[in-house]
Amino acid sequence: MLLDKLRALTPQVPANQSLERAPVMDYAGRDDHQTLLANATIMMVDDEPITMEVVQTFLEDAGYEHFLLIEDSRLALDKILEHRPDILLLDLVMPHVSGFEILTRIRQHPKISYLPVIILTSSSEAETKLQALDKGATDFLAKPVDPSELALRVRNTLAAKAYQDQLAYYDPLTNLPNRRYFLDRLEWSIHQANRQNSQLAVLHIALNQFRRIYDALGPTASDQVIRQVAERIRECIRHTDTVGRTHTKEGYDNVLYRMGGNEFSVLCTQLCQPEDAAKVARRVLEVMRLPFDAGGTEVQMPTTIGIAGYPGDAQTLDTIVQRAGIAAAQAAEKGETTFEFYSDQMNLTSLQRLQMEADLRHAIQNDELVLHYQPKVDIKTNQVTGVETLVRWQRTTGELVYPNNFIPLAEECGLIHAIGVWVLQAACRQLAQWQSQGKWIHVAVNLSAKQLYGGGLVETVAKIIDANGIDPSYLTLELTESLFMEDADYTVQTLNRLMALNTRISMDDFGTGYSSLSYLKAFPLHELKIDRSFLSGVNANRHDQALVSAIVYLAHEFGLTVIAEGVEEASQLEFLATIGCDQYQGYLFSKPLPVAQITPMLSSCGIVNNV
Numbered sequence: 001m002l003l004d005k006l007r008a009l010t011p012q013v014p015a016n017q018s019l020e021r022a023p024v025m026d027y028a029g030r031d032d033h034q035t036l037l038a039n040a041t042i043m044m045v046d047d048e049p050i051t052m053e054v055v056q057t058f059l060e061d062a063g064y065e066h067f068l069l070i071e072d073s074r075l076a077l078d079k080i081l082e083h084r085p086d087i088l089l090l091d092l093v094m095p096h097v098s099g100f101e102i103l104t105r106i107r108q109h110p111k112i113s114y115l116p117v118i119i120l121t122s123s124s125e126a127e128t129k130l131q132a133l134d135k136g137a138t139d140f141l142a143k144p145v146d147p148s149e150l151a152l153r154v155r156n157t158l159a160a161k162a163y164q165d166q167l168a169y170y171d172p173l174t175n176l177p178n179r180r181y182f183l184d185r186l187e188w189s190i191h192q193a194n195r196q197n198s199q200l201a202v203l204h205i206a207l208n209q210f211r212r213i214y215d216a217l218g219p220t221a222s223d224q225v226i227r228q229v230a231e232r233i234r235e236c237i238r239h240t241d242t243v244g245r246t247h248t249k250e251g252y253d254n255v256l257y258r259m260g261g262n263e264f265s266v267l268c269t270q271l272c273q274p275e276d277a278a279k280v281a282r283r284v285l286e287v288m289r290l291p292f293d294a295g296g297t298e299v300q301m302p303t304t305i306g307i308a309g310y311p312g313d314a315q316t317l318d319t320i321v322q323r324a325g326i327a328a329a330q331a332a333e334k335g336e337t338t339f340e341f342y343s344d345q346m347n348l349t350s351l352q353r354l355q356m357e358a359d360l361r362h363a364i365q366n367d368e369l370v371l372h373y374q375p376k377v378d379i380k381t382n383q384v385t386g387v388e389t390l391v392r393w394q395r396t397t398g399e400l401v402y403p404n405n406f407i408p409l410a411e412e413c414g415l416i417h418a419i420g421v422w423v424l425q426a427a428c429r430q431l432a433q434w435q436s437q438g439k440w441i442h443v444a445v446n447l448s449a450k451q452l453y454g455g456g457l458v459e460t461v462a463k464i465i466d467a468n469g470i471d472p473s474y475l476t477l478e479l480t481e482s483l484f485m486e487d488a489d490y491t492v493q494t495l496n497r498l499m500a501l502n503t504r505i506s507m508d509d510f511g512t513g514y515s516s517l518s519y520l521k522a523f524p525l526h527e528l529k530i531d532r533s534f535l536s537g538v539n540a541n542r543h544d545q546a547l548v549s550a551i552v553y554l555a556h557e558f559g560l561t562v563i564a565e566g567v568e569e570a571s572q573l574e575f576l577a578t579i580g581c582d583q584y585q586g587y588l589f590s591k592p593l594p595v596a597q598i599t600p601m602l603s604s605c606g607i608v609n610n611v
């Protein structure tokens with residue numbers, strides 16, 4: 001039978017088996033015409049096997065090697081999706097499904113919509129050709145096919161496709177395959193891993209400080225660094241044969257991809273064990289530790305790598321990519337050049353964070369935030385001079401979440417601004433109420449660095465003071481020590497504007513940052529709060545005693561009120577009294593309390609009504 005003879009001649013691929021070559025664009029970017037021909041896969045769909053046999057023979061003569069012949073038009077689309085040919089020669093008139101219909105479906109399918117399709121038609125009617133063009137045909141060939149015209153059309157179409165692939169699948173800066181290519185290749189590799197029962201891993205490489213270099217040295221120098229990074233990693237991976245990754249038959253050696261601005265990925269296929277991916281990661285980090293030349297400036301490029309394996313860590317394309325990213329972020333939190341394997345615990349944590357973020361978004365509307373108040377006490381008189389507001393999140397589950405467990409998250413996702421405004425408003429409303437009851441008490445509100453540097457803080461504070469009709473000299477704004485140095489000039493400027501509103505400024509947690517006493521001179525301040533870490537040592541440690549005494553002495557020299565935080569024991573208070581510290585806060589006097597409990601305490605503490 002002719003059909004049998006044809007099958008014997010043609011390297012047919014069984015329906016359930018994929019080609020031993022990578023998808024579509026493996027040859028893209030190479031100008032070697034022979035490679036292009038040898039690697040291209042040509043698919044034909046025609047109900048007449050003899051036509052396909054003839055065409056294949058002509059094309060073999062022209063140097064092509066890979067063919068897929070589909071006689072049953074109903075199978076065409078599935079076969080195209082499975083094998084991803086580089087070009088399709090399509091008959092128009094066929095039983096079951098017409099060429100027009102196949103062409104339409106190809107153009108509508110996101111994964112194959114750019115497949116070049118040459119229509120083989122015996123019809124010489126202009127209208128048929130126009131209709132095919134309308135549906136997106138790339139070219140035509142009249143049957144019976146002329147061998148030289150066939151070779152020419154196929155060659156030109158493939159060359160154009162290679163050029164298009166280069167544009168679509170390669171990063172012009174590094175000439176590395178891009179994200180789109182990566183996803184395509186990963187999908188195919190997963191398919192292969194399933195067939196061969198093998199493993200693969202994705203290494204997500206992040207250059208964490210790249211933005212800083214870009215901001216400092218500009219785009220040209222940054223591009224130069226990216227090119228060096230690409231070259232170094234590509235080189236190091238090329239020589240990483242010890243990881244058990246075998247080069248595939250088609251000589252495929254591109255395993256590094258540029259995913260975006262400062263992100264690269266390595267796809268390790270054919271792994272013997274997941275740990276082999278760690279060897280690749282170690283080598284990459286080793287070459288990344290050497291400095292880079294950024295337009296004449298020597299720069300370091302701290303790098304973290306996250307690794308997720310298939311099928312161990314994730315079972316779908318999306319989850320592998322996502323989990324390698326989660327692992328890289330986790331590695332970045334360690335703040336050094338290092339790598340991390342993905343773990344389910346990581347995923348759980350990031351899912352919990354995501355859930356928490358979503359819940360926190362609703363916390364304000366749902367009235368779930370509450371303020372607690374901790375007294376500030378005058379050491380000489382033992383009278384309450386003010387309170388510090390401390391925010392809590394009362395979740396619908398009943399759980400009371402403390403600020404250290406949600407303020408950092410709120411800062412990360414930007415919710416801190418809304419929370420900050422809510423706290424200021426709630427604190428000023430309470431202050432107004434106390435003032436209306438004749439309780440002239442100072443109320444302190446904590447501000448985050450993000451609020452200070454986010455812009456609009458001074459205007460917001462002014463508006464809230466106005467809206468509540470309070471005397472602003474009773475509002476204290478507490479800013480943690482470490483944020484003062486982020487941008488000293490801007491900080492001084494903003495503090496001066498806040499002071500101009502007649503509010504009081506307090507430097508919180510003194511001793512946790514640089515603890516430089518020169519801050520006291522450099523910044524406009526009213527108050528200094530000594531962090532509780534200093535207080536815990538004052539009973540036993542002479543150095544801590546000396547430090548606290550010096551801080552109190554110097555702060556007084558600069559005219560500041562000094563408050564000691566976290567006083568838990570009477571002996572600490574005694575020490576503070578001997579060195580002349582002004583005020584204290586701590587469990588010794590009272591824990592932070594809800595308004596209902598703090599208000600009576602204010603009445604019974606003999607607040608001075610100094611109207």
Ligand code: C2E
Binds near residue numbers: 389390448588592
């Ligand atoms: P902070 O401003 O230094 O507040 C003092 C923290 O120490 C409070 O923790 C307080 O409950 C705790 N504390 C007070 N006395 C003692 C004591 O004697 N012993 C011990 N062990 N701890 C004591 P809290 O309420 O968990 O707040 C932690 C931090 O969260 C605050 O530190 C502040 O930086 C931040 N925070 C609180 N509320 C807000 C807010 O509304 N906005 C912003 N941005 N941050 C806030």
Ligand code: MG
Binds near residue numbers: 388446478508
């Ligand atoms: Mg505070």
Ligand code: MG
Binds near residue numbers: 509529531
């Ligand atoms: Mg503090």
